Amino acid sequence: TALALAIDVAVLGYFKYANFLVDQANLARSMFGMDALPWTTVLLPVGISFFTFQRMSYTVDVSRRVRPALGSPLDHLLYVALFPQLIAGPIVRYQDIDRQLRGERRVTLDDVGAGAIRFGHGLAKKVLVADVVAPIADAVFEAPGTPSTAAVWIAALAYAVQIYADFSGYSDMAIGLGRMFGFTFPENFRRPYSAMSITDFWRRWHITLSTWFRDYLYIPLGGGRGRPARTYANLAVVFLATGIWHGAAWTFVLWGAYHGGLLMLERATGQRATGDDEASVVWLRRAVVFALVVIGWVLFRARSMRQAASFITAMVVPSGAALPPALQAALTPRAATTLVLSLVVLVLLPRGFVGGLSLTRSPRRPVTAWRVATAFVLLPYAAIVAASTTFSPFLYFRF
Numbered sequence: 001t002a003l004a005l006a007i008d009v010a011v012l013g014y015f016k017y018a019n020f021l022v023d024q025a026n027l028a029r030s031m032f033g034m035d036a037l038p039w040t041t042v043l044l045p046v047g048i049s050f051f052t053f054q055r056m057s058y059t060v061d062v063s064r065r066v067r068p069a070l071g072s073p074l075d076h077l078l079y080v081a082l083f084p085q086l087i088a089g090p091i092v093r094y095q096d097i098d099r100q101l102r103g104e105r106r107v108t109l110d111d112v113g114a115g116a117i118r119f120g121h122g123l124a125k126k127v128l129v130a131d132v133v134a135p136i137a138d139a140v141f142e143a144p145g146t147p148s149t150a151a152v153w154i155a156a157l158a159y160a161v162q163i164y165a166d167f168s169g170y171s172d173m174a175i176g177l178g179r180m181f182g183f184t185f186p187e188n189f190r191r192p193y194s195a196m197s198i199t200d201f202w203r204r205w206h207i208t209l210s211t212w213f214r215d216y217l218y219i220p221l222g223g224g225r226g227r228p229a230r231t232y233a234n235l236a237v238v239f240l241a242t243g244i245w246h247g248a249a250w251t252f253v254l255w256g257a258y259h260g261g262l263l264m265l266e267r268a269t270g271q272r273a274t275g276d277d278e279a280s281v282v283w284l285r286r287a288v289v290f291a292l293v294v295i296g297w298v299l300f301r302a303r304s305m306r307q308a309a310s311f312i313t314a315m316v317v318p319s320g321a322a323l324p325p326a327l328q329a330a331l332t333p334r335a336a337t338t339l340v341l342s343l344v345v346l347v348l349l350p351r352g353f354v355g356g357l358s359l360t361r362s363p364r365r366p367v368t369a370w371r372v373a374t375a376f377v378l379l380p381y382a383a384i385v386a387a388s389t390t391f392s393p394f395l396y397f398r399f
Helices: 002-031 048-063 073-080 094-101 109-141 149-180 198-202 207-221 228-246 250-269 279-301 305-316 325-330 333-348 351-357 369-388
Strands: none
Touching: 002 048, 048 073, 048 094, 048 207, 073 094, 109 149, 109 325, 109 333, 109 369, 149 279, 149 305, 149 325, 149 333, 198 250, 198 279, 207 228, 228 250, 250 279, 250 305, 279 305
C-alpha cells in the first residue's frame, strides 16, 4: 500500500511540480551568481491530479477492506480511465462506484434522458455563462498595473461566476454522461455562494475534493480530536495540500493557506457553520462569506504574488471607480447582464427557490415534461453557441 501510494505521489509530483521546483532552485542559484540548472520543461498530462487521486482512493479503500479489489487489470483500468469525469472531476472514489463497475448497474431510457438533460445544463453553464463573463475578468487580470477598486471588484466578481459556472458545468456534463452509461457519480457542488461560513462553503464547493482530503488526510492525522493546536495543525496541512493540489505556484499555496486560516478563525471564535439566525443575520453572514471567498479568488486567479497583493489592497483600500478601457469594452450589455443575473441566482435567491428549479436535486429523479422542454432549449442553443465561438478550455483542465 505504502509503495503504491508513494509511486502515485512521485508521478504526480514529477509532472506537476518539477518545473516549479527547478524554477525556484534556479532563482535561488541566481541570487548567488550560480548558473541555472539544465532542464527540459515537463508537459503536464491533462487531469493528472484527478485520476491520481482516484488511483490513491482505490489503493486505500482496498487496503482498509472498505471494498474488495477488482477482479482483473482491465476492470482496474476501466475505473482509472472512466472517461466522463477523468479530466476535471468530480473525483470518483473507488467505494463510490465499485458495485457499478462489477455490473450492478442498469441503463434505462429515463437514465439516458436525465443524463442528457444534465449534460445540457452543464454545457449551458459553460458557454452561456462562464465564457460570456470571462472577458470581464481577463480585461483586468491580464492587464498591467493596478486598476481602481471598482475595476478589481468587478473583475473578481466576474471570475467568481466564471470559475463556478465553468467547473460546475463540467461536473454536470460528467455526471450526465455517467448516468447515460448507468453510472451514478457523486455531486460536486451545492450552491456554494449561499454559504453562511467558510466551513459551510467547503461543504458545498468541490465536494469530492474536500471529502477526499477529509477522509484520506485530515481524519488519519487526527481530525478534530485532541487539543485545539493539533486540530489547527491538521487544518493547516490539509489546506496547504489543497492549495498545492491546484497548481505549482505560490499563489495557490497562499490561497490554500488563506482558506485554512479562515477555518481556524471560525473554530477559534466558535462560529457555527450554519444556523437558524434571523433573516438579517443570515443575509449579513452570507454577504461576508461571499466577499471573503471573492477575495480568495483573486489569489487563485492572479498571475503573480505581486499582482495578488496589489489587487487585494485595491479591494480593501478605496482607490476610485475608474474603469480601464479594456474593461469598458468587455462590459457589453450581454456580458454585464449575464454577470448580474448570475450573481442574483447564485448568491441572493433563497435556497428553496433555487432547489425547486434545480435539474440536479436527485440522481434518480424521473424526467418531467418541463425538464425535457428545458433541455430541448438549452442543449441545442448552447451547442450552437459553442460551435460558433472560439474554443475555450475548461479552467480545471490544467489541474
